[in-house]
Every structure is written in C-alpha cells, then in structure tokens.
Amino acid sequence: MAQIGFVGLGNMGLPMARNLIKAGHTVTGYDLNSAASDRFATDGGVAATALDMACMGAEVIITMLPAGKDVRDVYLQRGGVLASARDGALLIDASTIDVETARAVAAAAQVNELAMVDAPVSGGMAGAEAGTLTFMVGGSDRAFERAKPILEAMGKTIVHAGGPGHGQAVKICNNMILGVSMIAVSEAFVLAEKLGIDPQKLFDIASKASGQCWAMTSYCPVPGPVPTSPANRDYQAGFTAAMMLKDLKLAQEAAKVSGARAPMSAAATALYNLFVEQGGARTDFSGIIRFLRGGEAARKETTAPQEPANN
Numbered sequence: 001m002a003q004i005g006f007v008g009l010g011n012m013g014l015p016m017a018r019n020l021i022k023a024g025h026t027v028t029g030y031d032l033n034s035a036a037s038d039r040f041a042t043d044g045g046v047a048a049t050a051l052d053m054a055c056m057g058a059e060v061i062i063t064m065l066p067a068g069k070d071v072r073d074v075y076l077q078r079g080g081v082l083a084s085a086r087d088g089a090l091l092i093d094a095s096t097i098d099v100e101t102a103r104a105v106a107a108a109a110q111v112n113e114l115a116m117v118d119a120p121v122s123g124g125m126a127g128a129e130a131g132t133l134t135f136m137v138g139g140s141d142r143a144f145e146r147a148k149p150i151l152e153a154m155g156k157t158i159v160h161a162g163g164p165g166h167g168q169a170v171k172i173c174n175n176m177i178l179g180v181s182m183i184a185v186s187e188a189f190v191l192a193e194k195l196g197i198d199p200q201k202l203f204d205i206a207s208k209a210s211g212q213c214w215a216m217t218s219y220c221p222v223p224g225p226v227p228t229s230p231a232n233r234d235y236q237a238g239f240t241a242a243m244m245l246k247d248l249k250l251a252q253e254a255a256k257v258s259g260a261r262a263p264m265s266a267a268a269t270a271l272y273n274l275f276v277e278q279g280g281a282r283t284d285f286s287g288i289i290r291f292l293r294g295g296e297a298a299r300k301e302t303t304a305p306q307e308p309a310n311n
Helices: 013-022 034-042 052-056 066-078 099-111 124-130 141-151 166-194 201-205 243-257 263-280 285-293
Strands: 003-007 027-032 062-063 090-093 116-120 133-138 155-162
Touching: 003 013, 003 052, 013 027, 013 034, 013 062, 013 124, 013 133, 027 034, 027 052, 062 066, 062 141, 066 090, 066 099, 090 099, 090 141, 099 116, 099 166, 116 141, 116 166, 124 133, 133 141, 133 166, 133 263, 141 155, 155 166, 166 243, 166 263, 243 263, 243 285, 263 285
Parallel strands: 003 027, 003 062, 062 090, 090 116, 133 155
Antiparallel strands: 116 133
C-alpha cells in the first residue's frame, strides 16, 4: 500500500480520497477549506495544515483542483508540489484543465525528474462516491503503469490516451459531445411535448432508434424514463451546469488554439452560459431543458448550499 498525498478535498476530491483509504492506502489530505479537511480526518485520513505537509514523504501525490491557474499555483509555487515532493514520487493531476497548462506542469515535473500524468475524470459525484470513475490518462507508458493501480482504487475504467496533456484533450472532446447531445435530446423532448407526444413514448422509440445516445438512455432530461437520472430529483446536480460550461469553454479554447472548427460546441457554450447566468449554475447540466422550455432556471434552482466543484 502507498503513502499518498491528496490536494483538493471538495465534492469530487473528498470521495476519491475516501476510496483510497478504503483500499488500504495511507492518505494525507490538504484543502484550503478547513471544514473539508475536518471531514476527511473523520473518514480516516490524515489532515495536513499546509500544502507541503501533504506532499512530504508521499510516494504518490494526487491533485483535484478547480482550474488551470490553481494547478499551476499548487505545482509551481514556492513550497508547492514540485518543491515538496520526494525523489521518485509519482504525480497525478485529476483536475479538468486546459491542455497547455497540463503540458507545462508535466514538463516542469520532468525537469525535476518526477513522473507525472494528467488524469481527468468522467462520472461525476456519483461515480466519485461509488469508485466507478473513468480516468482519461495522459503521460508516458511508464508513468501510466505506475498510476494505474492507484487510479483503480477510485475508478472502474482507466484508459491511456497518449502523452502529456492527452488525457485533458480527450476529456474536453468527450464533454463537448455530451454538452451538445444533451441540448439536442432536450430540444427533442420539448418539441415532443409541444406536439402532444408522451415523453415515455418518445424515449421508448428513440432509445432504440437512430437517436439513441448516452444523454438519452443514461441521463434522460425528463422524469420517468430513466429512474436514476437527475430529472427525477428536481435536477439535483451530479454534474452541474457550471461545470459543463467550464468544460465547453475549455473545448472552445482548444478549438481556437488548434484551428479546429466547432460551431455546434460554440452554440452549446452560448446556451449553457445563458442558463448559468439565469440561475442554473448549481443545477444538473441536464436541467438545460428548463431553459429551453422558457426561463425556468432561476425559479427551479436547487437552494441547498453546495461547495464549489473542484474538477
């Protein structure tokens, strides 16, 4: 079993760290939010009061942070991960960030003779809790092989996407598909309602026809057809609209830098931006159907307090 340092104990990081503890690893965790650190300690972790304390002596250091700027700061600052990691440590960044930052930090780790992978996740908070996340991993073959058994304690599907930054690239492409397809599915159900079609009938037919996709069959945006979808619990978030907007913006940034045309992604980004601005930030991203029906986001917004997401 490994000595692991875990930085970022928010909505995603905390359950991921818990699963590492359940797998028998010794985990020292750090978060700027002391309440998160306290919950982590209650779950059997060792709470660090400073970033360098979480890193010192750790064989593996995992980070789960909100944005590229946070990753740069945590890894590159004085007293940060690269300065505090022991010789030969493996670094795993599970944040969802821009490809440029992922590659820059990986290059800095290499200069420090430290192995590193970027390993963003898919599966949301439910997957983090259940230990069924999908990890899309970028890094060398050797670093991937070292990271795989650690990631298997937190996820069910571990895929090597290629070299440094490739995990981030695959993640934003995947979520670009998801964001666009959820809007298409939502528009179809809204149109069906206007035409007097029973939503269950549309689901029964389209889920077995050429309109079939994950956004429909696993995460249907109307109550009823898929009992486990957020639509059946007033769109309580598994993956918030704000998080989807963040990932779509990353996809747009990557498209601009690479010269790729992504007009559907641009349209989806604009719609999610409006949804978030009108009060839907904490709602599950499938709640975009409310916006498409006409201005229900703010009225239906979940009011329970939530911590900022950190992936």
